[in-house]
Amino acid sequence: MLIPRPETETIIEIIKQKSESGNFLDIGTGSGCIAISLLKEKIFSTGVAIDISRESLFIANQNKLKFQIENLEFKQLDFLNENINQTFNCIVSNPPYIPPEEMKSLKDGVIKFEPEIALTDFSDGLSFYRKIAIDGKKLLNPNGFIILETGGENQIIQVKQIFLDQNYIVIIHKDQNGENRFLEITPK
Numbered sequence: 001m002l003i004p005r006p007e008t009e010t011i012i013e014i015i016k017q018k019s020e021s022g023n024f025l026d027i028g029t030g031s032g033c034i035a036i037s038l039l040k041e042k043i044f045s046t047g048v049a050i051d052i053s054r055e056s057l058f059i060a061n062q063n064k065l066k067f068q069i070e071n072l073e074f075k076q077l078d079f080l081n082e083n084i085n086q087t088f089n090c091i092v093s094n095p096p097y098i099p100p101e102e103m104k105s106l107k108d109g110v111i112k113f114e115p116e117i118a119l120t121d122f123s124d125g126l127s128f129y130r131k132i133a134i135d136g137k138k139l140l141n142p143n144g145f146i147i148l149e150t151g152g153e154n155q156i157i158q159v160k161q162i163f164l165d166q167n168y169i170v171i172i173h174k175d176q177n178g179e180n181r182f183l184e185i186t187p188k
């Protein structure tokens with residue numbers, strides 16, 4: 001997503017409250033807004049931000065230069081089909097979570113200005129969560145954690161169950177509108 005939404009700011013607040021340090025992985029960085037904020041606010045010292053889209057990474061890199069961010073590495077990578085050989089203190093992601101059949105009901109402002117690949121996984125909206133649940137334990141350092149944005153009330157219970165099934169501890173956080181939207185996930 002190239003136009004950051006206010007809900008995503010809450011991700012930064014949730015991570016800030018955990019007062020972490022070390023490094024992070026941002027999956028589907030888009031404009032780079034999450035990764036850049038985490039480094040700008042000195043919540044982590046280094047980060048890796050991945051995206052499948054070369055166009056997104058071009059914009060993210062422009063933002064990185066604009067905000068004079070150091071220690072942020074961008075990688076063009078298809079998270080659903082490629083592996084990452086590094087470990088992190090935190091994995092953060094606002095992945096494409098809209099099922100294709102719900103794309104038609106999106107507001108014009110979203111559908112007109114965002115590429116489809118930023119919005120939908122072309123499956124059931126849960127592909128990225130399933131992959132993060134499977135890969136998470138090998139990508140996290142000891143005491144590492146995962147913070148995820150979801151589609152909100154209708155989807156979050158399904159996403160929570162995916163992580164419970166893989167033996168994680170899951171806490172739900174609300175967005176600015178009081179809607180259940182974010183998950184804080186730690187391996188048991």
Ligand SMILES: C[S@@+](CC[C@H](N)C(=O)[O-])C[C@H]1O[C@@H](n2cnc3c(N)ncnc32)[C@H](O)[C@@H]1O
Pocket residue numbers: 001002003004005008027028029030031032033034050051052053056077078079080081094095096097117118119
């Ligand atoms: C909802 S946007 C989130 C953008 C940004 N992180 C934010 O919160 O505003 C999802 C991003 O995931 C990227 N993406 C889609 N499929 C991907 C894949 N298979 N691997 C990596 N990134 C992918 C899209 O290009 C898009 O930038």
